[in-house]
Amino acid sequence: MNDDLLTVLIVDDELPIRQELRLFDWGNYAVEWVGEAENGEEALRFCRRHAPDIVITDITMPVMNGLELFRNLKKEFPHIQVILLTCHSDFAYAKEAVKLGAAEYLVKVTMEDSDLAQAIHRAKDGVYREKTLQRNETECHRWQTSEQLMTLTRQSADEGKLDAWLQASFQTTFPIQLAALHVETSKPGGLLVQHVCEEYLTSLERTRSFNWVPADSDSGICVLVFRMENGKLSGIQRELAEIIENLYQWIDRRLPFLSGAYRLFSVISESICRGAEFADRYRGVCEKPYLVFYDGEGRVFETPITGPASFEEQSANEITAMLHKSQWNRELLTAVIRGEFVQWALNSRIVPEELRTFIADWLRGWHREQAGQEASGWRVSGQILGAATINDLVEAIIYEIELTGRNKKCRREIADAKAFIEANLENPLTLNVVSREVGLSPHYLSRLFREETGVSFHDFVTGKRMEKATDLLQNSSLRVYEIAHLVGIPSYRYFSALFREWTGAAPTELR
Structure with missing residues (x-):
């Protein structure tokens, strides 16, 4: 099923009518035929499993007629738009159809393709309108909850107040566990990725043991509040790893035209058993851990995380000696950077910003020694200072080394x-x-x-x-x-x- 198309269910007890409607050019109207039913009861079961966007139903059918089906759909699935069909131009039917809010009322014996096309357009407008209203209501409530959450984390709230808020907002009480899904994107496509991630988390709330709220308006962080299931908090790390894996696949499927880089990872708190722990652990999951720089493939990080090491003089001397011994041989220097340098960096876990700054300074000196006065105009590459991971930094260093002293050619990659x-x-x-x-x-x-x-x-x-x-x-x-x-x-x-x-x-x- 194409995620971009609206879906339609055909309901009629006459097989020839179903066959005729099945052959209608649905794709030309961005609508996908997804099934059919012989009566209202069968159609209602289908809707409960698949929730189509549009139902085209005959009025006169055995077991459950079209009007009764329509009433049930309005109660359970208010976004579903209904197009009613009948063999008779009966004013009573038309009046009831209008009262129930039918998208269109069509007489089968006089119906042309153009009539059905017009009805489909009206139904689609109704679907988009209802979905927008539902989404707006949900998003409004979610942002109100987010604002309350931010207020609670900026002040000391007593345990009773936090307990009441958790119960009202998430139908849970302590103990809980927090996790933050970090969505790092670059333009273009950043807002699209963020929207798809939020949409996916919303779809999971119905079946998983968490609810989510945005941390704020522009950080790209979604905070998940996990509640106890069967009397325990467990398996959250595995669940988040699965969610992120599925999200990568979902984004690739939903946004195959996407061109902006993005990365997803999550940070999990320890279990929170009392209100005094809440604010610190909330802030802890919202901070980007430095380990993301050293573990570029990592997807789930648990707090507390031991802080990075500061770049002391001994560290500077170690790395300088390592790079200096092969700096006149580009091939050997490249091998050292890919091997010894990476291993040293992973073992030392220096503050990423300090490591990037050191490398930029070292490259300035290396350019001066390699090219003399010609290097005076060399500027630090944005790829050096903006490297998101140790592997990005290594590739940026090697690119600068390979670029010096040769005409620029398109890299093999x-x-x-x-x-x-x-x-x-x-x-x-x-x-x-x-x-x-x-x-x-x-x-x-x-x-x-x-x-x-x-x-x-x-x-x-x-x-x-x-x-x-x-x-x-x-x-x-x-x-x-x-x-x-x-x-x-x-x-x-x-x-x-x-x-x-x-x-x-x-x-x-x-x-």
Whole structure:
């Protein structure tokens, strides 16, 4: 099932009518047929399992008629829009349909495809309106809870007050456990990633033992409050690792056109048994642990975390001696950085900012010795000072070393990335996907791609997709939504908007 399409269920006791409706060109209206039922009771069971967006139902059916089905749906699934069908233009039926709030009332014997298309448009508007209202109500409550939470962590709240707040907000009391999901993104696509993560966490709240709230408006941190299940708090680390793994897959599926780098990791608190512990442990999970720099693949970090070491003179002397002994041989120096330097850094766990600053200073001296006065204009690379992990820092150092004294050529990894992109335009081409293919981290690939090619990763991927889409529009009879899928953008609306932005014309206009 395509996540971008709305879904429709057909309900009619006459097989020929179901067959005829099944053949309607649903895809042309961004709607997906997902099933059918012979009566209202069967349809209600289907809706309870799958919750379609639109139900098209006959009124006169055995077991449970269409109007009775409609009443049940309005109680249980207010967002579902209903289109009623009948064989008779009966005023009483029409009046009841209007009273219940039907999206449309159609007479089967006179119904044309254009009538059904118009009804679908009205139903879609209703679905979006209802979902927006529900989402707004939920989000308003969630932000109110977040504001209360921030207030409680900034002042000393008595245990009774915290207990009452937990009960009112999350239907739980102490003991609890906190976890923070950190969503680190780069533009473009950062807001999209954040939204998908929040949407995913919301979908899990119904079946998992936690509720979540945003830490604040712009940190990209979601705080999860885990409550006791079966009298115990357990398995949270494993559960978070599973959530993050599924989130990576979900983001790649939902945003296959995504080009901004992103990383997900979580920080877990110890169990909180009394109010006096709450504020400190809340702040602890919201802070980014320095271990993220040294464990670039890590996804779950538990507090308390021992602090990093400060860069003392002895450490500086050790690393300087290590690098100095091979600094005139680039090949040997590269091997030392990938081997001894990385091992030293992992063992020492120096404050990341201090380590990056030291490396920048060392590279300035190395450039001066290698190139004399020509190095006076050398500036510290943003890839050095902005390295998100030790592996990013290593790749940035080696790039600077390889770049000195030679004409700049496109790095093999970037050439491989470009070739992989052009060969896989129909597949998800996120930075995570491509970076795994070429052996670089997403953040490093993003920076390096722009420096090597002169365009951003996002613009390169999108440009290649628009080139292929243009060719298919001009030289094939494929429908627009089929072309969107073939260039890796299953969202018809997003594809159309992006195509117009790049070409100045809508896909249908170009054709």
